[in-house]
Amino acid sequence: MAVREKVFDVIISCFKRHGAEVIDTPVFELKETLTGKYGEDSKLIYDLKDQGGELLSLRYDLTVPFARYLAMNKLTNIKRYHIAKVYRRDNPAMTRGRYREFYQCDFDIAGQFDPMIPDAECLKIICELLSSLQIGDFLVKVNDRRILDGMFAVCGVPDSKFRTICSSVDKLDKVSWEEVKNEMVEEKGLAPEVADRIGDYVQQHGGVSLVEQLLQDPKLSQSKQALEGLGDLNLLFEYLTLFGIADKISFDLSLARGLDYYTGVIYEAVLLQTPVQPGEETLGVGSVAAGGRYDGLVGMFDPKGRKVPCVGLSIGVERIFSIVEQRLEALEEKVRTTETQVLVASAQKKLLEERLKLIAELWDAGIKAELLYKKNPKLLNQLQYCEEAGIPLVAIIGEQELKDGVIKLRSVASREEVDVRREDLVEEIKRRTSQPLLN
C-alpha cells in the first residue's frame, strides 16, 4: 500500500497538471451495459446473483462505464481521470502484476475538438508519467486503426476478416512473423500472397519519415482511410515535436490493440529494459500504458446514437507496482508504512498521564505522534519500537524534565539528545521533519 500510494501520487498529480477532474462510477453496471463490448473476453465478466431487482455485473474496465456515464448525463465535453478497481475472472499471474481485482488509472478527453491536439496531450501524459515514475527507458508505439484497415483492404483481406486478422497482427510483439503468417493462412484461411503483402507492411516501424514514405506508397495511398490516418499521424508528429517527445514515439505498423472500440490513433508504451539489478530475473511486464481514440462508444449508449469523440489512456499500474516493489527490494530499501514523526516516551514509571497530555498537545498541533499503549513501558522497548517503525524522533519525558519544563528530544538515527523547552517542542519537531518522509 505504501508503494501504491507513492505511485498514485505521481499519477494523480500528473492528471491534475493536465486539468483533469476526477469522477467515480459504481463498481457494478447493468449487465446489458457490458454485453457486447469486449468481444471474446466477455466470458471474464463477473455477474452478480439475481436477488431481485436489476441484473448487475462488476465493471470490466473504466472506459465502458465512462462512455455510459457521458451518454446518461448527456455530457459532450469533459476531461476526467478515474482511478479504481476493475474485475476479471482470469487466471492471476502475481509476478506479472495480473490479478482478478486490479486498479486501472484512466485519463480521457471527450469532446469535438480540432484534430490531434487532445491525442498529442495523451501521449505527452504517458511520457511525463513514465519519466517521473523512473521505471526505466521506454518507447511509445503509435499506429492508427484507419491505417490498419486501409492496409488490410489494399493487401486484399476480405472485409469480414479485418478484425480477426487484426488480432493476429496484435500478436507480433510476442511471436515471430512466421508464426503470425502461419495463423493467418492455416487457421484463418488467408491466401499466402495476401499474408506476405501484410508482412511487408507490419514489419516496418520508424518516425515521421515512415509516415511520409507511406503517404507516397503507391498501394496504400489508394485507400482513403489509410490516407486520413497517415495525414493525422503527420500532424500528430508535428505536435509531439513541439511537446519535445517525438524521440520517444515510434510509428509501428504492427501495433493493433485488442479492443474493438478504437476508431483512430492507438498507442502502447513498452519498457525498453526492465530496471532490475544485474543477475536478477527480468520481469515479463509487457506494456505499461496504452490507449487510443474511440469515437463511436458513447453513441452506443445514447438513445439517439449521438456520438461524442473520445481519446484516452490507461496506465498499467499493477505492473508498475510490481516493478517499483522489486526495485525497492533489490535496493534493500525499507518502505515505511506510517508517517509518524515522533514517539512520545517516558524514562520512568508512572508517567502515562504526562505522556497522554503531551501527545494530545502534539496531535492538536498537527504533529504525527504515537505512544506505546502501556502504562509503564521500558525506555528500551520504546526506542526499539522507533527503530522498527522508522520513527525518526523520540520525545522523552522524565521527572527531571518535568521539573525543568523541558522535553528530551532524541534523534533515533544519531542517538543525540537535547533538552527542548516544552513550548518550543512543536516547532523543533516540525523543523527536524520538514523533509518529506516518503520520497
Next chain:
Amino acid sequence: MAVREKVFDVIISCFKRHGAEVIDTPVFELKETLTGKYGEDSKLIYDLKDQGGELLSLRYDLTVPFARYLAMNKLTNIKRYHIAKVYRRDNPAMTRGRYREFYQCDFDIAGQFDPMIPDAECLKIICELLSSLQIGDFLVKVNDRRILDGMFAVCGVPDSKFRTICSSVDKLDKVSWEEVKNEMVEEKGLAPEVADRIGDYVQQHGGVSLVEQLLQDPKLSQSKQALEGLGDLNLLFEYLTLFGIADKISFDLSLARGLDYYTGVIYEAVLLQTPVQPGEETLGVGSVAAGGRYDGLVGMFDPKGRKVPCVGLSIGVERIFSIVEQRLEALEEKVRTTETQVLVASAQKKLLEERLKLIAELWDAGIKAELLYKKNPKLLNQLQYCEEAGIPLVAIIGEQELKDGVIKLRSVASREEVDVRREDLVEEIKRRTSQPLLN
C-alpha cells in the same frame, strides 16, 4: 468528487497523525466469511453469481474483512485505516446520505494493550475529525456493553432476551421511552416492572460523576460485569480529561449500538445542530461517527480461536459529504473541480504551435496548465473558459510578445495584465498561485 476529496484529505491526515498505516482488502469476500456476522441485516448482502469457483459476496462493512485479514495473516498487533466502499441491498435515501454503494472510513487498533489507552485514542480521533471538518457542534455518547448486560441482569431480563431488549433500547434516540417500553412489554413479553427498572437506568446520562454514582448503585454494583464496565469508563474519563475532550463526551445508558460483535466500550457521535441556514430544511443525518471494542471477532476467523482484542471507529462519511455539500450550496460557494493554475491562450490566429511549446514548458516545470483544443480560438472564448472553470491566470501569447520574449500574464479576477519575461514565467505563476486552491 471535489467535496469528497476535501473531506478525505482531512480524515486521512488525521489517521496518519495517529500513526496508522493503510491496508486494503478485496471488494468481495468468501460468502461464508460474511455469514452470521450481521444478524438480521444479512439479507442486505450482495452475492455474486455462481460462475464456477468460490462463492463470493460483496463486502458489507470493513470490520469483518479486517478481522478476517488479521486472522488469515496471523497479525496480533496493527493500527490501520481503511477507506473503501461497502455494499448493501438497501432502499437508498439520497438526502440522508444512504446509498447501496457507499464509503466507509475505518480506523482500528488491534492488539493486547493496557486498558482504555487505545479506546481513549479512538475517541480523541473522533473529536479531532469532527472539529476539523467544521460541520457543527457535536457530542459523543459513550456506554459499555458490559454495563448494559449487567443492567439487564439486575433488572431481571432473562439471559435469552438480552440481545432483543438491547435492540429496543437502541431505538431510544429516535422514539420515546413510552414506545420503547411498549415494544419491550407487548412485543417482546417483558414484565412491565422489569421494563420500568430498565427505564430508570436508560434515561440517565452525564459525565464521570454518573459513572461514580452508578459504581455506588446498590443494584447495579451487584453485577460483576457492570462493575468492570464502570471501572473502565472511570479510567477512560481520566484519559479523556488528559486529552482535553471530556466535555465532548456523554456517558449515556441508552446507547446500545446495533451490531452483535461489540464486547466493551461503545460510542456514537451525533451533531447537536445541523449547520444549515435558517429557514432551510434540516438534515436528518443522525450519527456521524461510531465504534467500539470488539474483542471476539478475530477469534471467529482463527482456526484455533485465538483472540485479538480490537477497538475502532467508523466515520459516517456519506452523511458528512451531504452536510458539506448542502453547506456549500447554502453559501453559494462554487467548488472547483480542477486545480488548473493557468490557461495558455493566444491573442491572434496561427499561434497553436507557440501555445503547444509554451504549455509543454509549463507542464514540465510542474505547472497545472490547460489550453483550448482549437487551432484558432478567440481570445474572448479563452477568457470565458477561465471564468467558468475558475482558472485564476491566463498566459497570453501574441506576435508582439513573441518578438519581445515575454508572455502577457493576466489575472482573471482583477483583469490586470503584466508582461513577464518568458524565463521568469514559471516562478511568477508559482508565486501567484502558492495559496492552496482548495481550502
